[in-house]
Amino acid sequence: xxxxxxxxxxxxxxxxxxxxxxxxxxxxxxxxxxxxxxxxxxxxxxxxxxxxxxxxxxxxxxxxxxxxxxxxxxxxxxxxxxxxxxxxxxxxxxxxxxxxxxxxxxxxxxxxxxxxxxxxxxxxxxxxxxxxxxxxxxxxxxxxxxxxxxxxxxxxxxxxxxxxxxxxxxxxxxxxxxxxxxxxxxxxxxxxxxxxxxxxxxxxxxxxxxxxxxxxxxxxxxxxxxxxxxxxxxxxxxxxxxxxxxxxxx
Amino acid sequence: xxxxxxxxxxxxxxxxxxxxxxxxxxxxxxxxxxxxxxxxxxxxxxxxxxxxxxxxxxxxxxxxxxxxxxxxxxxxxxxxxxxxxxxxxxxxxxxxxxxxxxxxxxxxxxxxxxxxxxxxxxxxxxxxxxxxxxxx
Numbered sequence: 001x002x003x004x005x006x007x008x009x010x011x012x013x014x015x016x017x018x019x020x021x022x023x024x025x026x027x028x029x030x031x032x033x034x035x036x037x038x039x040x041x042x043x044x045x046x047x048x049x050x051x052x053x054x055x056x057x058x059x060x061x062x063x064x065x066x067x068x069x070x071x072x073x074x075x076x077x078x079x080x081x082x083x084x085x086x087x088x089x090x091x092x093x094x095x096x097x098x099x100x101x102x103x104x105x106x107x108x109x110x111x112x113x114x115x116x117x118x119x120x121x122x123x124x125x126x127x128x129x130x131x132x133x134x135x136x137x138x139x140x141x142x143x144x145x146x147x148x149x150x151x152x153x154x155x156x157x158x159x160x161x162x163x164x165x166x167x168x169x170x171x172x173x174x175x176x177x178x179x180x181x182x183x184x185x186x187x188x189x190x191x192x193x194x195x196x197x198x199x200x201x202x203x204x205x206x207x208x209x210x211x212x213x214x215x216x217x218x219x220x221x222x223x224x225x226x227x228x229x230x231x232x233x234x235x236x237x238x239x240x241x242x243x244x245x246x247x248x249x250x
Numbered sequence: 251x252x253x254x255x256x257x258x259x260x261x262x263x264x265x266x267x268x269x270x271x272x273x274x275x276x277x278x279x280x281x282x283x284x285x286x287x288x289x290x291x292x293x294x295x296x297x298x299x300x301x302x303x304x305x306x307x308x309x310x311x312x313x314x315x316x317x318x319x320x321x322x323x324x325x326x327x328x329x330x331x332x333x334x335x336x337x338x339x340x341x342x343x344x345x346x347x348x349x350x351x352x353x354x355x356x357x358x359x360x361x362x363x364x365x366x367x368x369x370x371x372x373x374x375x376x377x378x379x380x381x382x383x384x385x386x
Binding site (some may be wrong): 086087088126181182185186212215216217219 | 309310312313314316317318319321322325326332333335336384
């Protein structure tokens with residue numbers, strides 16, 4: 001990731017936390033939309049979600065695609081926010097404020113997302129039971145939506161029975177499973193087994209992703225999934241290929 | 251440590267680990283409080299924070315053993331290197347607690363079961379020792 005050596009940012013009136021002043025780890029002004037990302041981050045650190053939302057909406061009105069905003073602003077800023085928490089520069093409360101504000105701003109972008117040609121494929125997305133880190137999976141679901149898929153997002157902490165019954169009701173082609181914490185990998189395994197045991201849902205393609213899968217290269221095979229992907233673009237390409245393969249081979 | 255060192259841990263050993271892990275965590279906590287005076291750097295919440303941290307260690311260790319994935323432990327230690335000092339936890343205290351954790355496990359588990367777990371807990375000690383030495 002690019003590092004902006006010259007950048008200095010401040011956490012405004014974030015009492016109890018150290019001033020944030022360091023090279024960024026995940027944001028570079030030289031990258032696409034880098035200046036916007038830095039301004040968005042500064043607005044969040046100043047606890048000014050109205051300004052952050054305004055920056056994003058203004059950029060959209062000038063023609064920036066939602067996809068680019070996700071890839072080059074919201075995603076790297078969330079990584080940066082996570083890093084600032086990890087290194088003690090912001091509190092857990094501040095981190096949650098930023099994350100929830102970003103989710104709010106994402107929902108403001110939805111009217112610009114649901115358009116274009118439809119792919120004729122369905123993806124259901126759920127985090128495993130116990131898993132509360134849902135933003136990445138929500139972003140992934142939105143990428144599928146922007147690619148023309150019909151999406152059904154279940155969110156955090158889903159019990160296996162609930163996922164399976166929704167897959168059966170809605171006839172999902174793909175299940176996208178999100179797992180961030182390593183100690184939830186066993187829940188991913190339970191969920192995938194439950195899906196495979198379902199007569200009506202068992203033929204769906206199952207992809208698993210999230211931080212826990214990035215760290216451990218072949219974990220998706222051990223979990224019983226059909227694949228994993230390092231980013232949204234790869235996930236959509238893999239899902240498309242696997243679904244078409246299943247359709248072509250009955 | 252090479253990945254191929256991490257053998258599959260049997261369901262029986264995982265069950266044995268589950269039975270003793272709370273005792274092990276408590277044992278390590280008591281020894282840490284008695285020998286390291288962690289409240290000096292961590293403040294009055296030291297006991298609760300260490301207890302929580304040891305629970306986290308057990309959960310991550312179990313995940314690594316369940317999937318023969320030692321890289322989980324390496325990743326968590328890397329995370330701890332930056333995060334734990336924010337709580338006033340010294341990297342050398344973490345190393346001591348990993349050593350205590352290993353000793354306590356070895357005392358409570360049958361030899362065969364501990365033999366399966368050993369590569370994982372030893373990798374934690376080796377990894378954390380590397381972090382301590384690189385900071386010196």
